[in-house]
Amino acid sequence: MNAKNTDFGTFAQDVMLGLNSTPKTLPSKYFYDAKGDKLFQQIMALPEYYLTRKEYEVLEGQHKQILTEIIALDKPFNLVELGAGDGMKTKILLRYLTEMNVEFTYYPVDFSGSVLEELEESLATEFPALNVNPIQDTYRDSLKKQVWENGKPNLILFLGANLGNFGMDEAKNIIDHLRVGTKKGDLVLLGFDLKKNPQIILNAYHDKQGVTREFNMNLLDRINSELDADFDRDSFTHWPTYDPVSGECRSYLVSQKSQVVTIGALNQSFEFEAFESIFTEISKKYSLSEISHLASLGGFEVKENFMDSEGYFADVLWVKK
Numbered sequence: 001m002n003a004k005n006t007d008f009g010t011f012a013q014d015v016m017l018g019l020n021s022t023p024k025t026l027p028s029k030y031f032y033d034a035k036g037d038k039l040f041q042q043i044m045a046l047p048e049y050y051l052t053r054k055e056y057e058v059l060e061g062q063h064k065q066i067l068t069e070i071i072a073l074d075k076p077f078n079l080v081e082l083g084a085g086d087g088m089k090t091k092i093l094l095r096y097l098t099e100m101n102v103e104f105t106y107y108p109v110d111f112s113g114s115v116l117e118e119l120e121e122s123l124a125t126e127f128p129a130l131n132v133n134p135i136q137d138t139y140r141d142s143l144k145k146q147v148w149e150n151g152k153p154n155l156i157l158f159l160g161a162n163l164g165n166f167g168m169d170e171a172k173n174i175i176d177h178l179r180v181g182t183k184k185g186d187l188v189l190l191g192f193d194l195k196k197n198p199q200i201i202l203n204a205y206h207d208k209q210g211v212t213r214e215f216n217m218n219l220l221d222r223i224n225s226e227l228d229a230d231f232d233r234d235s236f237t238h239w240p241t242y243d244p245v246s247g248e249c250r251s252y253l254v255s256q257k258s259q260v261v262t263i264g265a266l267n268q269s270f271e272f273e274a275f276e277s278i279f280t281e282i283s284k285k286y287s288l289s290e291i292s293h294l295a296s297l298g299g300f301e302v303k304e305n306f307m308d309s310e311g312y313f314a315d316v317l318w319v320k321k
């Protein structure tokens with residue numbers, strides 16, 4: 001597998017499009033280079049960042065119920081995972097399926113090649129008998145290509161609140177890709193961070209140690225090194241917000257002064273007014289009714305919503321009608 005996780009043209013093109021937009025934006029999928037992957041690992045261990053621990057609790061405590069349907073089919077199936085990451089949570093499911101002697105192939109999909117490489121290595125030691133078929137792609141393109149489709153039933157995992165990184169319209173579009181990319185009887189397990197006390201949500205994206213700040217700033221470093229730019233990271237501040245109505249947690253990098261940034265690879269300079277911002281990330285929080293609405297848009301029936309003890313996080317199981 002190739003460790004380089006972005007096509008040069010695409011990164012350059014997306015940066016150009018984003019910084020030429022009003023307001024300026026940069027896509028959060030570019031957070032995840034080798035350094036960004038490490039920073040995200042650190043975020044998951046932060047006291048304020050409850051998401052990973054809560055989902056872990058759901059999977060740890062309820063994996064048997066979650067996997068009842070797929071095991072009951074009693075046939076070989078495909079386990080597809082969109083946004084596999086380090087596989088920490090998925091390994092709970094893999095362990096149980098292996099113990100139950102179920103026959104399946106695991107297709108981890110991730111945009112980051114370095115993440116897939118590490119995952120493959122750790123799986124080879126922890127689950128030597130597991131059939132693994134890594135796919136380096138975006139969620140949407142992988143759902144279009146469906147390289148796993150072989151007539152067997154699919155269980156598609158979309159864990160970790162990854163769908164939250166899309167606004168409502170885009171999330172609906174991805175659900176539509178899921179609709180097209182699945183057949184009757186296929187199962188989907190999606191992770192959603194739920195609406196809760198706004199302060200708890202905001203704190204998760206505004207940690208005391210400043211790791212989330214660094215995670216955002218890494219995007220500027222990355223543009224500097226990969227696209228020959230001269231962003232001065234000290235003249236930008238990280239500004240997270242949470243809107244309890246839309247459930248949107250948004251992150252911005254705000255220019256502290258009027259300045260010009262030059263991106264060599266694009267042969268272009270970008271002017272920032274004082275306090276002009278770059279929108280970097282959305283992490284949408286859902287209510288259970290919004291989630292059910294998404295299910296019906298995708299032609300799915302809600303089997304069950306699995307939640308942690310505080311109702312912070314849900315892994316929802318849908319079946320294709």
Ligand code: AVJ
Nearest residue numbers: 043160161162165205212283
């Ligand atoms: C990986 C998309 C679930 O939105 O909570 C963590 C990424 N951004 N802190 C999230 C993230 C800032 C994370 N997801």
